[in-house]
Amino acid sequence: MTTSAIADALRLPAGPVDLTTIDTDAAPGFDGSKSDGRAALLAMGEELADLQERLWAQRTVGAERRVLLVLKGMDTSGKGGVLRHTIGLVDPQGVRITSFKAPTEEERAHDFLWRIERGLPSAGFIGVFDRSHYEDVLIARVRGLAEPDEIERRYGAINDFEARLAGEGVSIVKCMLHISADEQRERLAERLANPAKHWKYNPGDLDERAHWPAYRAAYETVLERTSTQVAPWHVVPSDKKWFRNLAVGQLLLDTLRGLDLQWPAADFDVAAEQQRLAQEAPVQ
Amino acid sequence: MTTSAIADALRLPAGPVDLTTIDTDAAPGFDGSKSDGRAALLAMGEELADLQERLWAQRTVGAERRVLLVLKGMDTSGKGGVLRHTIGLVDPQGVRITSFKAPTEEERAHDFLWRIERGLPSAGFIGVFDRSHYEDVLIARVRGLAEPDEIERRYGAINDFEARLAGEGVSIVKCMLHISADEQRERLAERLANPAKHWKYNPGDLDERAHWPAYRAAYETVLERTSTQVAPWHVVPSDKKWFRNLAVGQLLLDTLRGLDLQWPAADFDVAAEQQRLAQEAPVQ
Numbered sequence: 001m002t003t004s005a006i007a008d009a010l011r012l013p014a015g016p017v018d019l020t021t022i023d024t025d026a027a028p029g030f031d032g033s034k035s036d037g038r039a040a041l042l043a044m045g046e047e048l049a050d051l052q053e054r055l056w057a058q059r060t061v062g063a064e065r066r067v068l069l070v071l072k073g074m075d076t077s078g079k080g081g082v083l084r085h086t087i088g089l090v091d092p093q094g095v096r097i098t099s100f101k102a103p104t105e106e107e108r109a110h111d112f113l114w115r116i117e118r119g120l121p122s123a124g125f126i127g128v129f130d131r132s133h134y135e136d137v138l139i140a141r142v143r144g145l146a147e148p149d150e151i152e153r154r155y156g157a158i159n160d161f162e163a164r165l166a167g168e169g170v171s172i173v174k175c176m177l178h179i180s181a182d183e184q185r186e187r188l189a190e191r192l193a194n195p196a197k198h199w200k201y202n203p204g205d206l207d208e209r210a211h212w213p214a215y216r217a218a219y220e221t222v223l224e225r226t227s228t229q230v231a232p233w234h235v236v237p238s239d240k241k242w243f244r245n246l247a248v249g250q251l252l253l254d255t256l257r258g259l260d261l262q263w264p265a266a267d268f269d270v271a272a273e274q275q276r277l278a279q280e281a282p283v284q
Numbered sequence: 285m286t287t288s289a290i291a292d293a294l295r296l297p298a299g300p301v302d303l304t305t306i307d308t309d310a311a312p313g314f315d316g317s318k319s320d321g322r323a324a325l326l327a328m329g330e331e332l333a334d335l336q337e338r339l340w341a342q343r344t345v346g347a348e349r350r351v352l353l354v355l356k357g358m359d360t361s362g363k364g365g366v367l368r369h370t371i372g373l374v375d376p377q378g379v380r381i382t383s384f385k386a387p388t389e390e391e392r393a394h395d396f397l398w399r400i401e402r403g404l405p406s407a408g409f410i411g412v413f414d415r416s417h418y419e420d421v422l423i424a425r426v427r428g429l430a431e432p433d434e435i436e437r438r439y440g441a442i443n444d445f446e447a448r449l450a451g452e453g454v455s456i457v458k459c460m461l462h463i464s465a466d467e468q469r470e471r472l473a474e475r476l477a478n479p480a481k482h483w484k485y486n487p488g489d490l491d492e493r494a495h496w497p498a499y500r501a502a503y504e505t506v507l508e509r510t511s512t513q514v515a516p517w518h519v520v521p522s523d524k525k526w527f528r529n530l531a532v533g534q535l536l537l538d539t540l541r542g543l544d545l546q547w548p549a550a551d552f553d554v555a556a557e558q559q560r561l562a563q564e565a566p567v568q
Contacts, residue, residue: 057483084375091368092376181567192558198550199341206560212567266482274476276490283465283496
């Protein structure tokens with residue numbers, strides 16, 4: 001599979017990950033300005049929409065293929081912006097966004113992957129996880145919501161789960177939206193300064209922010225332990241919103257291109273149907 | 285509630301409906317060309333997106349309001365086009381599209397409204413029904429899938445159901461996409477002529493088309509019996525795709541405007557949070 005310069009630049013090297021060495025404000029693999037980047041994203045729209053329709057059409061002939069985009073990142077890192085600007089480029093009929101909240105009592109009574117399985121996109125869909133099974137090794141670790149042994153077990157369980165999904169025709173694209181603590185402070189300050197954004201702010205956001213170094217360490221472990229051949233992680237520098245949106249779009253486009261999606265052949269006699277239509281009794 | 289010229293022009297008069305008297309190729313309430321119409325739709329995008337976000341924000345403070353768009357029409361009338369071009373203007377996070385297929389065994393074991401209830405949008409969402417409870421008085425009547433007495437019962441059941449939904453905060457927008465039989469023939473011929481569209485064609489489409497007059501009569505009864513004050517029907521001339529997309533966009537915009545959606549007030553002390561952020565210990 002040929003990949004883009006952006007995908008090549010975002011590929012994570014094997015081994016330990018030190019997030020402090022990955023520039024949050026960069027635009028790796030893209031040689032252009034903000035307006036170039038925005039134009040490049042819009043220019044992808046037509047091909048993304050075409051490929052998404054082919055994926056959907058394949059569903060009608062029984063193909064199992066689907067795409068799962070997993071978006072992770074600290075508060076304000078821009079999951080919503082990616083959904084609006086990048087996912088918004090494709091036909092909403094073919095998109096399924098699953099937002100996971102704090103687990104319900106029923107969900108807590110099952111293994112952590114139970115609700116994830118139920119939130120998977122069906123064949124033909126581009127599914128997007130806004131929060132995901134990675135909460136269960138991130139906030140769960142930082143906030144001590146599970147024992148260390150259980151957290152440890154989960155990395156392997158996630159890899160097994162994702163390997164099974166890949167075998168079932170799910171193309172998994174995992175993106176960590178990487179912002180700096182300074183950028184987060186600015187974004188929180190903007191929310192506080194704008195009454196139209198107060199609903200997005202929660203005093204708990206500042207409490208979480210105080211755990212920044214612990215979250216960073218938890219992310220580093222996730223990146224090191226769950227970036228696999230079939231479901232690699234991409235660390236997307238996200239201080240520049242336009243680059244973040246473009247990079248996720250490019251990763252999605254690369255993935256869809258790699259599926260070699262053809263229009264399904266007719267399962268009926270085209271000429272015979274054309275003749276039926278030409279010879280039908282008057283309809284009015 | 286102030287409505288637009290398009291909404292005024294599409295309002296259905298009380299009493300019997302004769303669909304043959306409603307021009308499928310018109311653009312009522314809009315005085316402009318195809319390119320003007322397309323520009324007018326795109327120009328709505330910003331306001332639609334803003335109002336959708338307010339609707340969503342209201343959800344976070346416990347408001348129950350939601351919008352339900354019901355799209356009906358003969359095959360090829362353009363439900364998919366409306367979803368792509370009109371619904372595609374708003375943030376996909378706030379949209380829930382429910383596609384109803386032929387009922388499953390479990391669904392058939394319940395009243396026809398059981399699965400509809402389960403497909404409703406939650407608070408804050410714009411829900412779209414691609415097929416709906418109206419199948420149960422349209423194809424069910426034309427194909428004799430239910431006894432006449434049962435069909436008769438359903439009109440009242442639908443009105444009661446929609447009145448209850450309206451009382452629960454659901455704004456219902458019902459659109460019948462109205463095309464001519466000639467236009468349908470052209471669209472079917474286009475699908476047959478284009479291998480990229482074969483997957484959209486089914487030989488059964490021509491069998492259904494032979495029942496055109498029976499469908500028209502069934503639609504007329506639906507329009508007469510289920511267009512109510514709280515959930516009126518709009519017959520949208522749909523031979524012109526651009527007008528169809530514009531008209532549904534305008535009806536949605538009118539509906540959202542009518543909800544007087546305000547940004548929720550902060551439920552925390554904004555100045556105190558600003559001070560906390562300014563005085564926090566260094567985070568990195």
